[in-house]
Amino acid sequence: MRRLKALLIKEFLQMRRDRLTLIMMLGLPVIQLVLFGFAINTDVKHLPTIVFDQSLQQDSRDLLSSLEASGYFDIKYLAKSYQEVNSAVDAGKAKVGIIIPPDFSENLKHGRQAAVQVIVDATDSMAASSAISAAQLIGQLKSQDILLQQIRGYSGHPTEKPYDIRIRPWYNPDFISAFYMVPGIMGVMLTMTMVMITSMAIVRERERGTLEQLIVTPMKNWELMLGKIIPYSLVGYVQVTVALLAGVLIFDLPIRGSLALLYALTALFILASLALGLLISTVTKNQMQAMQLSFFVFLPSVLLSGFMFPREAMPMVFNLLGNLLPLTFYLQILRGIILKGVGLSVLWPQIVALVIFIIITLTISIKKFQKKVA
Structure with a gap:
């Protein structure tokens, strides 16, 4: 019994001295609860939407007001051409594009079906499903209102379905989940291996006692x-x-963009992940701490990057936190090249974000390593 008591006291004292490990052990469950409780939401609302309204009549304005009032569509852009709609959806600025033809109001007044084209970015099947369901439901409700007015004899001629909401899912029209998941798994896999393995690199040298041998060699810190x-x-x-x-071979994944560009931009993400791993290795004392801190970074990367859950459904604070993770931008690059076939003209914001992350992280890592050497 005395030996057990002594062992328990020893372990508690060790945990107290190892404050970083203790903080991570206590903080990780809290972070999981907060992320799953607040950030994860499968009911995707407030989708950024671009509108090309060629009618510019009261009927089209009423429809757009109904769509925005549903909470599923945030009209952020007003287009002046089809090309603007296409460019906004390609770039990911808008998840939904709504095109109202010039004869929209005229068709409603004369009892003809009024068509509305709704373009949906289907690379994210969960967000696309929410947009499609909401648009179709609003179209049905608006049609019912007009039909009730016609039945009561207020206006117009009987029409079977006044509003014809024509859905156009782009990039993944069959909603094949593998097309969405495979690029995401590539990014998550790289994050897990690059960050975790590299985070233990310098720590392992320190534990083995070989770090001092590397330091005395005629090698600069950045070379190391x-x-x-x-x-x-x-x-x-x-x-x-x-x-x-x-x-490609198992899931028939389409690669619509440049494979060379994909490999070139993958180098940026690999470097960003390795730089993050090096930063972790410079602030930890042993491999256990490095592994725990890596998982501490890995979990938010999976949940906040848009890998599993649409970022549009997250509260603003978690959406901003996701912008601090390199995986967020790499997933946009992967899905943009593989599913959309876009190029540098669209992906340059993600490239700039990764370059800035690499510069900041490597600079901090080198300075932290210099302090430890000193």
Whole structure:
């Protein structure tokens, strides 16, 4: 009994000294509860929407007001051409595009069906399903209102269905879940391996006592960092290649964009993930801490990046937190190139974000490493 008591006291004292591990053990459940409780929402609302209203009549304004009042559509852009709608949806600025023809009001007044085209970005099947269901339901309700007025003899001629909501799901019209998940799994897989493996690189050298040998060699700090990064970069490229081959051969994944561009931008994400892993390795004391802190970063990356749950459904604060994660931008690059076939003219904001993340993270890592060496 005395030995057990002594062992318990020893373990509690060790946990008290190892404050970082204790903070992560206590903080991780809280973060999980907060993320799952507030950030994760499968009812996707407030989808950014672009409208090309060629009618500009009261009837079209009433329809747009009804769509926006539903809470599912946030009309953020007013287009002046079809090309503006296409560009906004391609770039991901708008998840929904609504096109109202010039004869919309005229058709309603003369008892003809009034068509409305609703373009939906179906790369995210959950958000697309919410948009489609809401648009169709609002079209049905508006049609019922007109039919009731006609039955009561107020106006117009009997029409079977006044509002004809024509849904156009783009990029993944059959809503094949593999097309959405495979690119996401590629990004998550790289995050998990690159961050976790690299985070233990310098810590492992320190625990083995070989870090001092590396320090006394005629090697600069940034050279040491690159020496730790380059081998894992090659591993990352092998993982991406295997995942792409599996996606194409097993799931018939379409690659509509440039494969060379995909590999070039993958280098940025691999470097960003490795830089984050190096930063973790410079602030931790042992491999256990490095692994725990890596998981501490990995969980928000999966939940807040848009891998599983649409970012449009998240509260603003969690949406902003997602912008601090490199996986958020890499998923947009992956799905943009693979499913949409877009290029640099669309993906440049994501590229700039990854470059800024790399510069900041590597700078902090090198400075932290210099302090530890000193």
